[in-house]
Amino acid sequence: MDFYQRVASVCRQIPYGKVATYGQIALLCQKPRNARQVGYALNKKITGDIPAHRVVNHQGILSGAAAFKNEQEQKRRLEEEGVKVDQGQQVDLRVYGWKNTLDDALLLEALFKSKGI
């Protein structure tokens, strides 16, 4: 169950103006095979102030799935942060992808520990 709490923590660490992939988040939660569960988490499990709009699939496409009130919502929020989204609902991961640093990893580890998850 703590997996979902980790997902929430990781999402909150995604920098403004950047995006991360489901697989990447799963990896950071130390569950490399749980990419789908990350999506599930964002969809059903997690509520609250999670910047889920910064999470896309490994191609940089906004999977969408009516995740937000109205579609286009995710795209709108990203562009608000300066992330360009093309008409195919895709962002350029080479430009906006969150490149995890060692600092990020350490920060997350400390965060998990402090929360006991």
Place this chain on the structure above:
DNA sequence: ATACTGACTAATC
């Protein structure tokens, strides 16, 4: 316990 589902991915063709 079994079967089906899905905001996913990596491998193959």
Place this chain on the structure above:
DNA sequence: TGATTAGCCAGTA
């Protein structure tokens, strides 16, 4: 390079 297939695994019924 682009499309298909084939694993994936927690949740739900």
